[in-house]
Amino acid sequence: MVPTNYYVILSAVLFGLGVFAFIFKRNIITIFMSIELMLNAVNLAFVAFSQALGKLDGQVFVLFVIVVAAAEAAVGLGIIILIARNRQTLNVERVNLLKL
């Protein structure tokens, strides 16, 4: 039996890696993928606690998180396509028209 702590530590590590990818990478699509990584890390924590407490609420919430992530990915990628068309670049530093 794997202790629940191990799962939650893994979830924290994956979340941290997702945050680092969000800060460090410059391509819009990769930044978006790091958001998905963070959501997945949180899902893992939910399912681990659901098993530990013996109730299924965690798994139901994970289903809702997955659905929301799907909707967000669809709209977000639509926005990314528009940005790419408008600025002809996928580098997030070049989208700086509002900068001083």
Place this chain on the structure above:
Amino acid sequence: MTAPLVVFFVLAALAVIGAVSLILQKHPIHSALSLIVVMIALAGLYLLLGAEFVAAVQIIVYGGAIMVLFVFVIMLLNAGIEEHTSISKMAGVPGLLLVVALAGFVAATIARSTESIQATSQTGEMASTLGISNMIFKDFVYPFELTSFLILVAVLGATVLAQREKS
């Protein structure tokens, strides 16, 4: 070293390697493939936790639909190798320290927690699918209907956003 522990370490290592590879790869399509590896490893971990329905849904929706969407967009936009400017390298160092601090703090707190939750063997009496469907259609029916509305809004939004300009 029991068998579930070995399987856990293998899957956890796979997930972490996938996440690190997401950061270190230069081409976005390789990052996308690494993220798919992470999702499959997580689906394996859900199976290990006894959440079989969530594992199957994770692969079907995340691995088979959302990541396909990412791969399509990368192909259509012809994304190339990404360049790192000086700003991003400057952001990398404090970012790394911050992330290590954040993840390390959470992990250390959990590892040192004295009141460990007694994990029950599997998720109890009902099979996972039957229990989840009972909960979704009885207790959580209102959020369920709202999510279908949310998906409709997302579909409409994505269609409108990705249209060509009518000039």
Place this chain on the structure above:
Amino acid sequence: MNSLLSANAELIITVVKIVLLLFIVLTVNAYLTWFERKVVAHMQSRWGPHRVGPHGLLQPLADGVKFLFKEDPTPAGADKFVYYLAPLLALALALTGLALIPFGPDPIRLFGHDIYLGIAPPDVNIGILALFAITAMGVYGVALAGWSSNSKYPLLGGLRSSAQMISYELALTMSVVGVLLMAGSFNLKKIIEAQALHPEWGLFGWNVWPQILGFFCFFIAAVAETNRVPFDLPEAESELVAGFHTEYASFKFAMFFIAEYTSMITVSCLCSIMFFGGWLSPFPASWTFAHYLPSAILIPFGLWVIWDGIRYETLFGRIILPGLGTAFVAMGAAFVLLPDVNDFIQAPFWLLSKILVFLFVYVWMRGTLPRFRYDQLMAFGWKLLLPLSIVNVIVTSFVILAKMTWWGAK
């Protein structure tokens, strides 16, 4: 040594089953190509392969040798890792799908262990959902192959093909929901058992009669999902030069080929299990003389093969064909003489015959139907097939609800 064997007995049994299933599936794939070429040829009033070996039976072997020895160029500028990954992914996923299919209900009792027919244990609670998960991942093989070839026809073909696969995946999953509602479980064994509630009805208890709309939606969506005629525009030779596998030669092309035929076999298995009763006999259970049907088919077929082989033109054929025929007659006779074995092979025999019928329907469609144009294909999937499968789900749920509330027992 003995204790090591008995401690890991489950593992060793599973590994042996995997190796056996791989061998059988790859051989069946090879002879499926022979079957397809022969059937399409006869539909077109010609003979098909008939020189390489008796009746062309060694043609798949010749094709395999050709694939191994052909030159294997890599296009310039192709992304090496993804280029090598794509056929590997397609083949691995197609073969993994077959691990979840149960080929018979009863286990063989050997060395004190129960060996079930089928690699996954029979109590996989998410049987069909896991199969759909594997099918959903199969889109990557096509999309990545098209993109990594660094060439415009494969890219277009790959994008079109993966868009088609994703569109029809929705109709595929929705058309099965009616069957799942009636069976009450994702488990493939329970789906077959739910069709065996009235053993006296024989084939009228199968799921295809109440779910005829679901069956048609499922079969059409599955044909589109496996990129077969009439939905094979993205890989047709006269359209996009062969689509996503243009730049793949020899063995990598063979891997895509094997992946396509293996998904055909998996879909035929699923059709037979979910709609046509799987391993249930079409005859009512009281007609016990129907148990001799396998022998009644094998013995005359073997005798015909012997008679045809004796008068064959080449010497090789005159030796091999009577040998093959004798083997069939011996098998048929063994089934008549050993009633235990006869009872055991009833279930796999019926499942394999139904799979063969569906494979024949696949090949029949290839020889007969013209292709869809791409926009017709997408319109058909989204505007006709998906609404029909949703209507099927709604009607099925209402009927089940009516049965539960008004007509008493479920």
